[in-house]
Amino acid sequence: MERIRRGDSSAMEELYKMFSTGIRFLLYRQLGPQDLDDKVHDVFVIITQAICNGELREPERLMGYVHTVVRRQVASHIDRAVQMRRNYVDVDFQESVSDKRPNPERAAIERQNLGLAMSVLQCIPKRDREVLTRFYLNEESAEEICENMGLTDTQFRLIKSRAKARFGELGRRRLTNRTSLRV
Amino acid sequence: MIGVGLPAKNQHVGEADLDSYSMHALSQEASARLEEHLLICETCRGRLVEADAYVAAMKDAARDFPRQERAPDQARWQWRWPRLIPAFAAVALIAIAVTALPLTRHAAPAPFAVSLRTMRGPDTPARAPSRRPLALQLDLTGLAASPSYRIEMVDRSGNRVWQGAIANPVSTASVTVPPQKRGMYFVRVALPSGETLREYGLEIRGTD
Numbered sequence: 001m002e003r004i005r006r007g008d009s010s011a012m013e014e015l016y017k018m019f020s021t022g023i024r025f026l027l028y029r030q031l032g033p034q035d036l037d038d039k040v041h042d043v044f045v046i047i048t049q050a051i052c053n054g055e056l057r058e059p060e061r062l063m064g065y066v067h068t069v070v071r072r073q074v075a076s077h078i079d080r081a082v083q084m085r086r087n088y089v090d091v092d093f094q095e096s097v098s099d100k101r102p103n104p105e106r107a108a109i110e111r112q113n114l115g116l117a118m119s120v121l122q123c124i125p126k127r128d129r130e131v132l133t134r135f136y137l138n139e140e141s142a143e144e145i146c147e148n149m150g151l152t153d154t155q156f157r158l159i160k161s162r163a164k165a166r167f168g169e170l171g172r173r174r175l176t177n178r179t180s181l182r183v
Numbered sequence: 184m185i186g187v188g189l190p191a192k193n194q195h196v197g198e199a200d201l202d203s204y205s206m207h208a209l210s211q212e213a214s215a216r217l218e219e220h221l222l223i224c225e226t227c228r229g230r231l232v233e234a235d236a237y238v239a240a241m242k243d244a245a246r247d248f249p250r251q252e253r254a255p256d257q258a259r260w261q262w263r264w265p266r267l268i269p270a271f272a273a274v275a276l277i278a279i280a281v282t283a284l285p286l287t288r289h290a291a292p293a294p295f296a297v298s299l300r301t302m303r304g305p306d307t308p309a310r311a312p313s314r315r316p317l318a319l320q321l322d323l324t325g326l327a328a329s330p331s332y333r334i335e336m337v338d339r340s341g342n343r344v345w346q347g348a349i350a351n352p353v354s355t356a357s358v359t360v361p362p363q364k365r366g367m368y369f370v371r372v373a374l375p376s377g378e379t380l381r382e383y384g385l386e387i388r389g390t391d
Binding site: 018019021022023025026030063064066067070071078079081082109110113114116117118120121122129132133136137139140141142143144157160161163164167 | 198199202206208215218219221222223224225228236237238239240241242243244245246247248313314337339340341364365388389
């Protein structure tokens, strides 16, 4: 941080290298791909300015500060999007609507994953299926499920992890079969 | 190398926390800690992407599964149809008898009262359970006078999940909102023109 304060460009490169992928990941997850490079750049500008003007001095605060800046950027973007949407409605402006459907490749992957998940549900006991339905579809908490179904926390975790392991195993098997066919 | 305290390489996010985060079921504090870790851990970012895909697939599969499960049984029922006529007749008679009696109806869950006083910011937001209607009690003291206010509830992505209005408001007001999924929400009070006057944070969790 001292090197950044002195204007050392290699230190700034190190900072960018350390955090850029993670910042990009969080921003993409919350806001999507639009203008992602600009948003990542904006975050870095804020961070380096904070370091250079002495607002951020302690290295141990850096991670928390980066995270706070990312969250604020997300909140600020959402606020702007909500205001824009409100203004478009008020002036009867035709806003462009982006197609939020997944691209064909992603849609194919999602269909495949659905097939795997269905296979997992078909080959597990009815009680396990109910646990997974309550958790993933009904969004009941682990505590609620355990209380209502008379399970211990360990039993609940075991049901979940077995299903996930089965999902992964079926996925790998399918990939291996496809590779064998190509060969 | 910048002097940053990095977590040990072998310390990663647990599977349960990844699933909960993917389902927006982690607390705000735990989510913040997890996101800080994701800033620098490529392994956990990859695991989260896998968790997202898995959670979405299981959700869709669980939703579709009952319909698929019933389909294979239809042929068997058709084959046994002649045998089942007396059984169906008995069931029909019982159903008629039961509906002729007064039944105790399951009451819809009572709304869960939530007092909203916290603005969006570092303070802990109000909390409420999921899957129950919410009776939001709004603190309107100090707001610009208006014959009515618009009330809007949005999720953390800014998508509106509910809107309503309060007519002839006083210092406090109450609105009832339908049950919502777990996650972080913001409740906004605005003038009829749309100008936002106040915003409250509301965290919806899985248990009371």
